[in-house]
Amino acid sequence: MHPIDTALANLGITLPDAPAPAANYVPFVQVGNLVHISGQISQNAAGLIKGRVGETLDVAEGAEAARCCAVSLLAQLKKACGGDWARLDRAVKLVGFVNSTPEFTDQPKVINGASDLMVAVLGDAGRHARSAVSAASLPLGVAVEIEAIFALK
Amino acid sequence: MHPIDTALANLGITLPDAPAPAANYVPFVQVGNLVHISGQISQNAAGLIKGRVGETLDVAEGAEAARCCAVSLLAQLKKACGGDWARLDRAVKLVGFVNSTPEFTDQPKVINGASDLMVAVLGDAGRHARSAVSAASLPLGVAVEIEAIFALK
Amino acid sequence: MHPIDTALANLGITLPDAPAPAANYVPFVQVGNLVHISGQISQNAAGLIKGRVGETLDVAEGAEAARCCAVSLLAQLKKACGGDWARLDRAVKLVGFVNSTPEFTDQPKVINGASDLMVAVLGDAGRHARSAVSAASLPLGVAVEIEAIFALK
Numbered sequence: 001m002h003p004i005d006t007a008l009a010n011l012g013i014t015l016p017d018a019p020a021p022a023a024n025y026v027p028f029v030q031v032g033n034l035v036h037i038s039g040q041i042s043q044n045a046a047g048l049i050k051g052r053v054g055e056t057l058d059v060a061e062g063a064e065a066a067r068c069c070a071v072s073l074l075a076q077l078k079k080a081c082g083g084d085w086a087r088l089d090r091a092v093k094l095v096g097f098v099n100s101t102p103e104f105t106d107q108p109k110v111i112n113g114a115s116d117l118m119v120a121v122l123g124d125a126g127r128h129a130r131s132a133v134s135a136a137s138l139p140l141g142v143a144v145e146i147e148a149i150f151a152l153k
Numbered sequence: 154m155h156p157i158d159t160a161l162a163n164l165g166i167t168l169p170d171a172p173a174p175a176a177n178y179v180p181f182v183q184v185g186n187l188v189h190i191s192g193q194i195s196q197n198a199a200g201l202i203k204g205r206v207g208e209t210l211d212v213a214e215g216a217e218a219a220r221c222c223a224v225s226l227l228a229q230l231k232k233a234c235g236g237d238w239a240r241l242d243r244a245v246k247l248v249g250f251v252n253s254t255p256e257f258t259d260q261p262k263v264i265n266g267a268s269d270l271m272v273a274v275l276g277d278a279g280r281h282a283r284s285a286v287s288a289a290s291l292p293l294g295v296a297v298e299i300e301a302i303f304a305l306k
Numbered sequence: 307m308h309p310i311d312t313a314l315a316n317l318g319i320t321l322p323d324a325p326a327p328a329a330n331y332v333p334f335v336q337v338g339n340l341v342h343i344s345g346q347i348s349q350n351a352a353g354l355i356k357g358r359v360g361e362t363l364d365v366a367e368g369a370e371a372a373r374c375c376a377v378s379l380l381a382q383l384k385k386a387c388g389g390d391w392a393r394l395d396r397a398v399k400l401v402g403f404v405n406s407t408p409e410f411t412d413q414p415k416v417i418n419g420a421s422d423l424m425v426a427v428l429g430d431a432g433r434h435a436r437s438a439v440s441a442a443s444l445p446l447g448v449a450v451e452i453e454a455i456f457a458l459k
Binding site: 118 | 327330331342401403
């Protein structure tokens with residue numbers, strides 16, 4: 001069992017089927033050794049995680065939503081690796097968009113929900129450059145959307 | 154005639170002169186085989202397409218604005234290819250920003266205006282990773298701004 | 307003295323210690339010859355530059371905040387170069403997020419504060435692709451956040 005699958009199991013995470021967008025865009029594109037993954041919206045097995053941080057969600061709920069985006073990113077990443085984690089080099093970059101009130105200023109604490117999971121699952125290979133900002137609103141009213149770049153070997 | 158030019162002609166699209174920003178940034182930068190194209194704001198031959206989706210514009214009008222951003226991206230891309238579409242490998246990534254109300258949740262339908270045009274013109278090479286979010290506001294009051302990465306051969 | 311250090315000295319700019327984020331993300335990741343730098347928030351020796359452009363800050367104050375983000379980006383870039391500017395190839399891309407009112411439409415003039423500094427310090431190698439949008443809000447209430455990609459030789 002690959003250490004990444006062990007880490008996922010230890011965290012009680014089962015990666016979902018990598019969701020496929022229903023439009024003329026695709027979940028990820030690999031060019032050279034870089035994989036660009038489409039923005040993943042906050043959802044889990046129970047459905048979409050909607051709401052606005054600072055209004056209907058607090059920071060901890062926002063961070064949990066961000067963690068769910070990270071789970072979806074990992075599902076897409078595993079698919080991009082053809083199911084073989086040994087092909088992964090490292091995380092490169094996350095951009096996190098938080099659905100928040102104009103007064104909200106804890107975007108980094110929200111997106112840490114994703115950053116922390118990356119390192120918990122991928123170890124040092126999970127450390128990444130990052131931006132965390134608020135969006136005026138997000139698709140379907142979700143709380144968080146995160147896109148990513150990873151490097152394969 | 155290259156199939157991409159045929160597709161553009163069949164769609165009745167004449168690519169505009171690739172607009173050159175009037176500042177210390179440039180329309181695109183190629184590094185290795187990747188071309189990073191600056192955010193293109195919604196405009197056509199009649200001028201800027203301004204407005205806020207969910208307020209002064211509906212989804213269809215937003216999608217048309219996004220389509221116009223895609224036309225500008227294609228104009229910059231053709232310039233990046235030195236006018237020779239045979240140098241294009243594929244679309245890699247779009248990030249679309251929608252000028253919308255805080256209640257608006259159909260960002261994907263708006264940005265589909267750009268994604269659909271990419272595939273209509275470039276075929277399978279036009280499929281791309283994508284993020285679609287709302288911005289609190291956009292330059293000059295435009296409805297949509299889209300940036301892109303393409304790969305050349 | 308490298309011309310870039312001369313340009314910085316002539317502008318009276320001392321690069322700060324490249325700030326290290328206190329989380330599971332890192333200031334920059336190099337993959338191949340590309341350096342992805344995390345979003346840098348507006349701050350200078352006096353502290354964070356907070357506020358909302360169009361409300362508590364005017365365009366010139368926003369541009370100064372953007373310039374400070376660019377100074378932080380250059381500090382991270384120098385660190386990514388191991389202190390040796392000769393390793394820099396060029397700037398590739400900036401994405402600038404402005405904390406503004408929904409009515410604000412001069413995002414490009416704000417982000418020019420960063421773009422102009424890049425070219426003042428790096429010369430032609432500082433010209434970059436760019437997007438400039440407004441965020442609904444930014445971490446810690448800062449006025450501007452800018453992320454960047456640079457190419458090394």
